[in-house]
Amino acid sequence: MSDISTFNPNSLNEALTLLAQAPEETVVLAGGTDLQVRLKNRQICPTRIIHIGFIPELSGLQETDHEIQIGALTTHSELLRFQGQGTWCKLLASAAAEIGSVQIRNRGTIGGNLINASPAADLLPVLAVLEARLVLNSVNGCREVPIDEFFTGPGQTVRQPDEILTQVVLPQPAATETGRFIKLGQRRALAISKTMLALCCEIRQDKLHNPRIALGAVAPTVVRCPRTEALLTDQRLTDELIARASSLVQDEVAPISDLRSTADYRREMCGVLLTQVLESAGQNNN
Amino acid sequence: MKITFTLNGQTTVIETSGDRRVLDLLREDLHLSGTKEGCGEGECGACTILLNDKPVNACLLLACQLEGTTVATVEGLNDPLNDQLDPIQQAFLAAGAVQCGFCTPGMVMSAKGLLHENPTPNREEIRTALAGNLCRCTGYSKIIDAVELAAQQTDGSGND
Numbered sequence: 001m002s003d004i005s006t007f008n009p010n011s012l013n014e015a016l017t018l019l020a021q022a023p024e025e026t027v028v029l030a031g032g033t034d035l036q037v038r039l040k041n042r043q044i045c046p047t048r049i050i051h052i053g054f055i056p057e058l059s060g061l062q063e064t065d066h067e068i069q070i071g072a073l074t075t076h077s078e079l080l081r082f083q084g085q086g087t088w089c090k091l092l093a094s095a096a097a098e099i100g101s102v103q104i105r106n107r108g109t110i111g112g113n114l115i116n117a118s119p120a121a122d123l124l125p126v127l128a129v130l131e132a133r134l135v136l137n138s139v140n141g142c143r144e145v146p147i148d149e150f151f152t153g154p155g156q157t158v159r160q161p162d163e164i165l166t167q168v169v170l171p172q173p174a175a176t177e178t179g180r181f182i183k184l185g186q187r188r189a190l191a192i193s194k195t196m197l198a199l200c201c202e203i204r205q206d207k208l209h210n211p212r213i214a215l216g217a218v219a220p221t222v223v224r225c226p227r228t229e230a231l232l233t234d235q236r237l238t239d240e241l242i243a244r245a246s247s248l249v250q251d252e253v254a255p256i257s258d259l260r261s262t263a264d265y266r267r268e269m270c271g272v273l274l275t276q277v278l279e280s281a282g283q284n285n286n
Numbered sequence: 287m288k289i290t291f292t293l294n295g296q297t298t299v300i301e302t303s304g305d306r307r308v309l310d311l312l313r314e315d316l317h318l319s320g321t322k323e324g325c326g327e328g329e330c331g332a333c334t335i336l337l338n339d340k341p342v343n344a345c346l347l348l349a350c351q352l353e354g355t356t357v358a359t360v361e362g363l364n365d366p367l368n369d370q371l372d373p374i375q376q377a378f379l380a381a382g383a384v385q386c387g388f389c390t391p392g393m394v395m396s397a398k399g400l401l402h403e404n405p406t407p408n409r410e411e412i413r414t415a416l417a418g419n420l421c422r423c424t425g426y427s428k429i430i431d432a433v434e435l436a437a438q439q440t441d442g443s444g445n446d
Contacts, residue, residue, distance in 0.1 A: 006287060006304025006350045029348070036346045037327050039305075049305055051350045077340070101418020102396065104328055106340040107347075189417035190329055 072111025294362025
């Protein structure tokens with residue numbers, strides 16, 4: 001039999017207690033679409049696996065007047081099925097639709113996508129422009145981390161070994177908010193992204209208000225583009241402004257060349273994708 | 287770890303390591319070798335089974351994740367009482383959608399999952415549903431024809 005001890009806790013408290021016993025030797029298993037690949041390839045060699053997939057507190061979606069609370073175990077397929085009105089719903093669905101395949105989406109979770117923290121994780125640009133906050137629990141309590149403080153490098157987050165990500169919290173959007181997400185990949189499915197862009201903003205009297213732009217797969221972590229956002233804030237979208245923004249955004253990323261793409265191509269695509277989403281956002285406010 | 291789940295309609299109890307891959311559990315411990323291993327990384331779909339009616343990759347599932355679930359493999363498709371093939375299997379034969387056959391169990395299970403949720407898919411929806419199943423032989427078009435045929439023949443009611 002195996003050298004690894006496996007646990008199936010039925011409650012969050014049980015899981016946190018188990019985790020606290022030996023946090024450095026334990027992995028937390030949700031859907032397993034990323035973790036099992038790493039286990040199989042022996043990239044990680046834990047002695048304990050805590051499977052949290054059956055814990056009810058980690059599922060589900062709640063909306064209040066101010067927030068949307070998404071359980072960390074929500075699968076990508078479930079994100080696709082959310083029938084909601086807000087931009088957040090459509091943006092999350094459009095990113096989730098680009099992940100893997102039906103089989104992967106039926107098991108992969110929003111929490112797993114965050115914790116695995118691939119530079120090319122598909123949900124992250126959307127969660128970044130939606131200004132998500134991430135709830136981490138341990139036996140010692142609970143804390144919320146804004147997404148722009150969550151990632152410290154490729155595959156690395158501020159999660160401590162004794163913590164479990166339990167919830168993703170989004171602020172309720174403004175009524176006039178709109179958003180777009182585009183992923184570039186080698187294929188229409190089962191493709192790790194070459195470049196991705198998410199935009200969220202309000203359109204007030206033909207001007208872009210509070211634009212948020214995030215790019216994925218073009219830096220060690222997902223990145224916001226503060227200089228480009230500042231350039232676009234409260235401006236009317238003209239062809240000239242879009243061209244300037246598309247040029248500036250290329251300075252706010254740090255892509256590498258790898259087996260999927262070159263740095264130059266990725267950098268150029270940041271400008272191309274921004275042009276596309278800005279033209280689209282300018283045309284209709286959905 | 288003792289694990290109780292429903293497999294092809296039967297309550298099944300097994301004793302195994304919690305981290306045993308479900309693909310290995312099915313093929314080696316339960317002798318159900320219809321589910322195939324192509325890549326072992328969730329990238330090819332040859333290992334597709336249904337977990338609570340949804341297509342998933344058995345190579346990415348661990349035994350501990352099966353507790354209390356319902357699993358369907360390709361062996362469970364045909365009716366054991368009269369040995370009649372499932373309409374999807376019949377459609378694959380009629381459409382000529384099988385060459386070497388290695389991808390076929392996974393394709394059929396993905397199709398089963400699709401038609402359970404969407405009994406009248408259009409061709410684009412079929413392509414999306416099968417996007418996680420690779421085939422090196424057929425070029426896919428007869429496979430998509432087969433799923434279309436199966437959908438027509440069951441007309442959404444699961445009956446011929």
